[in-house]
Amino acid sequence: MSKSPVLKILCLFRALRSALRTAIISKHEARSTKHEARKISDTEFCIPLLATLLFLSACVASNNNFNANTPSWYIAPKQNSFENLYGVAEGHTLEEATKHALADAAARLMVGISAESSLIREENQTSVNEEMRQKVRQNIEKIDFSNFRVSRSDKIAEKFFVEVSIERTPFINDQKERVMVLEKKIADLNENSATKNPIQKRNDLIKILSLGKELELRSRILAGTGENINLTEKLNRIAEFENQFNKSSDKIEFYFEINSPQEIAKIIRNALNREKLKISSSRNSSDRNQIVIKIKSQSHTNKIYEAFLTKLEIDFENISGEKILASNSVEITGSSTISEKESYHSALKSFEEKIEKEGILKVVGITN
Numbered sequence: 553m554s555k556s557p558v559l560k561i562l563c564l565f566r567a568l569r570s571a572l573r574t575a576i577i578s579k580h581e582a583r584s585t586k587h588e589a590r591k592i593s594d595t596e597f598c599i600p601l602l603a604t605l606l607f608l609s610a611c612v613a614s615n616n617n618f619n620a621n622t623p624s625w626y627i628a629p630k631q632n633s634f635e636n637l638y639g640v641a642e643g644h645t646l647e648e649a650t651k652h653a654l655a656d657a658a659a660r661l662m663v664g665i666s667a668e669s670s671l672i673r674e675e676n677q678t679s680v681n682e683e684m685r686q687k688v689r690q691n692i693e694k695i696d697f698s699n700f701r702v703s704r705s706d707k708i709a710e711k712f713f714v715e716v717s718i719e720r721t722p723f724i725n726d727q728k729e730r731v732m733v734l735e736k737k738i739a740d741l742n743e744n745s746a747t748k749n750p751i752q753k754r755n756d757l758i759k760i761l762s763l764g765k766e767l768e769l770r771s772r773i774l775a776g777t778g779e780n781i782n783l784t785e786k787l788n789r790i791a792e793f794e795n796q797f798n799k800s801s802d803k804i805e806f807y808f809e810i811n812s813p814q815e816i817a818k819i820i821r822n823a824l825n826r827e828k829l830k831i832s833s834s835r836n837s838s839d840r841n842q843i844v845i846k847i848k849s850q851s852h853t854n855k856i857y858e859a860f861l862t863k864l865e866i867d868f869e870n871i872s873g874e875k876i877l878a879s880n881s882v883e884i885t886g887s888s889t890i891s892e893k894e895s896y897h898s899a900l901k902s903f904e905e906k907i908e909k910e911g912i913l914k915v916v917g918i919t920n
Contacts, residue, residue, distance in 0.1 A: 623706050626713045632660060637718040637777070638703075642711050649705070649714035654697050657718060661776040699723060724777055727770050734767040742793075750803050750841050751877065755919050757797040764790040803841050805830035812847035816866060819904055820845065823912035837874055844871040845916060851899065853892045860895035862886045864903065868916045880917025882906065 629640040639657030643649030699722045704715035738760050745756035768790060774781045806824055808817045808831075821831055836842050846869040853862040863885050870878045884906060886898025906915060913919040 621708050623704070623708075623713050625704055625715060626706075629715065630717075632720075634720065636720055637661070637723065638715065639718075640713070640715045642713050644710065644712070646702075646705065646712045646714065649712040650702060650716060653702075653714045653716040654700065657697065657700075657716060661773060697723070698726065720777065724774065724779060727774050727777075728779075731767060731770045731774070734763050734770065738763050738767065738793075749872070750800055751843065751872065751918060754797065754800040754804065755913075757793060757800060758913075758919065760793050761790075761797060764793060801828055802830075805832045805839075805842050807832045807835050807842055807844050809844060809846040812845070813849050815900060816847055816849055816903070817845075819900065819907065820847075820912065820916065823907050827912060840873050842872065843877065843918070845869075846871060851896060853895055855892075859887050859889050860892050862892070862895040862899045864896070864899040866903070870916060870918055878917040880915065882915060 626640050626642070630636075630638045632638060637657050637660070639653040639655070639660065641649050641652030641656050643652055697716075697718050700716050700718040702714055703717040704713075706713045741756045741760050741763075745753045748756065767786065771781055771783055771786045775783050806829060808821070824831060832842060835844060848867045849865065851862055851864045853860055855861075863883065865883050866881065868880045868882075869876055882903070884899050884902040886895050886900070886902050888894035888898050911919070
């Protein structure tokens with residue numbers, strides 16, 4: 553009967569302990585005189601012995617993570633090459649294992665991207681947007697591997713083991729093409745916004761920053777694959793648009809028409825505050841940077857079985873310089889088994905959730 557891994561380590565520990573004691577005693581006896589042989593303490597040989605034991609334990613633990621039938625190509629996966637990118641994973645289905653293997657391939661790119669990020673941070677701390685970098689890390693697993701194949705697969709017991717390979721050159725060319733398209737879209741939006749009013753410019757900057765997130769993601773992918781790409785320049789450009797966006801917010805202010813329903817106006821006011829947009833207490837029709845929000849609403853409540861159901865309709869008009877800049881209408885519902893009032897408050901809660909999901913400027917009609 554074969555010994556367990558733990559028993560094997562204990563036996564090896566005893567053998568090593570005896571051998572080390574003999575070696576150290578012989579060393580001291582050779583150095584000491586015939587009458588001055590010194591007693592050796594356990595600490596002189598236990599430290600190297602414990603280090604050896606820990607190493608052996610780690611090796612055994614590592615081997616125990618894999619079943620005896622686990623494919624060797626899974627235990628020691630292929631490294632990325634000049635021809636292909638690789639990923640390996642396991643799953644309960646072939647589809648699940650393939651999905652995880654692609655995520656593994658993305659994670660390998662993340663290593664290169666992380667190293668590049670550290671370099672950029674050291675070289676140019678002021679112009680790199682750390683918040684966006686965090687979002688890139690969160691989205692890196694969403695890389696679209698459109699040109700891949702399952703190069704190896706095994707089913708052992710109830711698990712599927714998969715290796716995927718992605719042709720490096722087509723993948724890189726695809727990323728380069730996407731980067732060029734994104735940069736063209738950003739350049740066109742920036743050029744077209746030059747003659748627009750502050751609200752329209754801010755809308756274009758929101759679109760630019762959305763494209764900028766994808767641009768950074770694709771650029772970092774290329775950097776992670778070792779491509780020669782000026783990542784610093786692209787990050788600086790994105791940071792410049794971030795600064796423009798922040799400045800544009802400072803120029804714009806909102807004013808609520810005095811007859812607007814107060815409960816709805818309060819919800820919108822809080823949402824604008826979260827966006828760090830100014831709210832004025834007085835109307836100035838000559839200020840083209842001021843937007844007057846005019847709100848009209850009506851609600852209908854019906855009792856169906858034992859529940860109150862409220863439908864709330866809200867109309868928005870956004871006025872700048874005595875002209876309607878944009879408008880929108882929304883319809884939300886709420887319900888309650890307690891009272892009609894609680895049903896109305898439930899509808900207002902649904903309105904808040906809609907703002908949180910879609911964004912306040914879209915809900916009131918300023919952005920698409």
